Amino acid sequence: MKATWEQRLIEVEVGAVAHGGHCVARHEGRVVFVRHALPGERVVVRITEDSGGSFCRGDAVEVLVASDDRVQQPCPFAGPGLCGGCDWQHATPQAQLELKAAVVAEQLRRLAGLERRVVVEPLPGGAEDWRTRMRLAVDAEGRAGFRKHRSHEVVPVDHCVIAVPDALDDVVDRTWPAGAELVVTRDAGGQVHLTEVGPPERRRGRQVPGPARRRRGSGTATELAAGRAWNLRADGFWQVHPAAADTFAKVVAEWADCRPGQRAWDLYGGVGLFASVLAEQVGATGSVAVVEYSTRAVQDGRRNLSDLPQVSWYAGKTEEVLRTPEFTDLPPDVVVLDPPRKGAGRAVVTEIARSRPERVVYVACDPAALARDIASFAQRGYDLAQLRAFDAFPMTHHVECVALLEPAR
Known part of the structure; x- marks a missing residue:
């Protein structure tokens, strides 16, 4: 050794x-x-x-x-x-x-073979007091904090400089059950929601989160973006920076550029943020198909967009849903996708490219995954036309990108 x-x-x-x-x-x-x-x-x-x-x-x-x-x-x-x-x-x-x-440019160069100058744009509000959603852990003495890098060890804290004001006031000044996890959300209306998840349990030799023990707040967060109010589970997915959702929706709207009567796909669609702007563009004669794995997000999305009958919802894994007749028989004019950190992957890219949309708008939270998927799109006849990057996570290494892909000329 x-x-x-x-x-x-x-x-x-x-x-x-x-x-x-x-x-x-x-x-x-x-x-x-x-x-x-x-x-x-x-x-x-x-x-x-x-x-x-x-x-x-x-x-x-x-x-x-x-x-x-x-x-x-x-x-x-x-x-x-x-x-x-x-x-x-x-x-x-x-x-x-x-x-x-520099990181985004290096990933594009190394993984996609593209030389491109990248500019990361700041979002409003500065580098502190921006994070609206946090997950804390509780140490053996019942103190709430955050984990060390690449470790399960908890660092107790009495404040967080990137958290929005007041979000952690009632969390860091009290004692919690050892081993619990705390999901904290402060929504656009200033209401703080907290879900306490019990200590992990062992099932079939592996640890899984214990049952939710307690909730504070209504459990339903209200957010504002794309000209709409959104009501969703407080511990569900939403952008953590207050300006991020609206900023990304505007870029998606500009680059999707759907025409009335067209068909659009919104993949990994969450509660329908991007579907709302696509639906506005395609109008009553068009259609938007939202694919989302989380059934809870689909439920929230259906409620939030109940006024848009042109939006249809499909719950399931994206690569599987795209192989069903509803998708293979009705190709889209435009595709928007916002995959998780691991990216869309070869199977999803293949299905999108097979459908030959006019444009693909890709929202990415990981530059390496984005670069790999851009390389897969290039192999299937789609080139990177435009790219914008945003500092939606100041002080951290994370960066959000939005890419426009079009058929190669």
């Missing part, structure tokens, strides 16, 4: 940023993925993970030569060995945008 470097201190020159909230360095012929550093810095790294292979992971615990982009992180719970939620608190807001742009 190879000796590992875990807990070893090494001195390195920090190289380029990489996907995942770290930078790349090299030491004694090995790659070191370094968190809490910035490109161009010289730092002392404590190795935190090492399986003995070609790479290892570590935290910058001392900065010997600092980047001009380095700032004092505003949160006392951010840093080596602490909360794993924020990756770039030690970088200026402009540097964070540039780091994320």
Whole structure:
């Protein structure tokens, strides 16, 4: 068995940023993925993970030569060995945008073979006080907090600098059952909803969440986007940045550009945010088919869009629903998709390309998954026509992209 470097201190020159909230360095012929550093810095790294292979992971615990982009992180719970939620608190807001742009460009180049200049656009409101949805864990002493990076260990907190004001006031100042998880949502009306999920249980040799024990608030969040009020389960999916849903809906509307009477697909459609703008474009003579795996989201969506009879709902796995006669026999003019972090995948891309839509609008929360799917679309005759990237998750490494794909000319 190879000796590992875990807990070893090494001195390195920090190289380029990489996907995942770290930078790349090299030491004694090995790659070191370094968190809490910035490109161009010289730092002392404590190795935190090492399986003995070609790479290892570590935290910058001392900065010997600092980047001009380095700032004092505003949160006392951010840093080596602490909360794993924020990756770039030690970088200026402009540097964070540039780091994320570099990651998106690198993923497109490496995975899709595309050279493209990327600009990450900030959303209104700044880098703090933006997160409306959070999941906290409870430690053995009943204190609520967030988990360390790549760990189940809980870091208790008394506030969070990226959380919207007041969201955690009644969460971090009390004791909870050890091992529970807390889902907190503050909706557009300022109401805070909390769902307490019991400690994990073991079933057939694996851990699963325990039953929901308690809810605070009505359990139904009200959100505003695309000119509508949305009522949905407080612990259901919605964009976590207050400006994100409306921003993405506007880009989708611009690039989808459906005409009256056309047919559109809204895949991974959630509660129907994008379906609402597509329905407005296709009008009463057109149709919008929403595919969503979560039956709860479909129920919420049907209620929210009950005034739009041109919208039809299909609950199930996207790749399976797209193979049914309702979809194979009625090809769309435009497709919008907003898949989970893993991306759409080859099977879904194949079904979309087979239907030969005029345009595909792809909303992505992971640049690597987006780049892989863009490469799959290219193999099936669709090229990347436009791309916008948004900093919908300030202080973290996450970035949201919207891509327009069109048939290759």
